[in-house]
Amino acid sequence: MKNGYGRPFSEKSLTGMMAHWNKQAGIPEGYTLHGLRRTFGTYLAECNIQARAIMEAMGHSSMTVTDEYVREANKKRMAVDIARAINEREAKRDAMKQRTPLRVIK
Numbered sequence: 001m002k003n004g005y006g007r008p009f010s011e012k013s014l015t016g017m018m019a020h021w022n023k024q025a026g027i028p029e030g031y032t033l034h035g036l037r038r039t040f041g042t043y044l045a046e047c048n049i050q051a052r053a054i055m056e057a058m059g060h061s062s063m064t065v066t067d068e069y070v071r072e073a074n075k076k077r078m079a080v081d082i083a084r085a086i087n088e089r090e091a092k093r094d095a096m097k098q099r100t101p102l103r104v105i106k
Contacts, residue, residue, distance in 0.1 A: 041066070045073035 001009050009017075018033050037058070044054045055066040 041069045042073065045069040046076065048073075 001014075003009050003013070014033055018031075018036075019029070022029070022031055041054060041058050044057060045051075049057075051063060051066050051070050054060075054069060055063055058066065060066050
């Protein structure tokens with residue numbers, strides 16, 4: 001992105017523009033371009049995009065930072081899988097409790 005003088009925007013000017021746009025849109029303070037960038041990387045990792053593709057999309061020079069996104073997405077995925085398994089097991093257990101009890105017939 002270039003400014004009206006044909007030069008790249010500085011980080012400070014982009015940050016100021018983002019704050020201005022947020023205010024216009026009624027978005028609370030604290031939302032930043034860097035936060036938006038991190039959200040993008042997190043979203044890619046949570047969509048199971050390959051780490052190399054995330055690295056290139058984010059412009060990282062090495063896999064170090066990219067691996068953080070992938071690691072966090074994997075932790076989140078694992079937590080969801082564990083919660084789902086526990087809920088399924090509890091639902092089966094509850095269903096068993098609701099069955100008519102056996103009775104002895106003579």
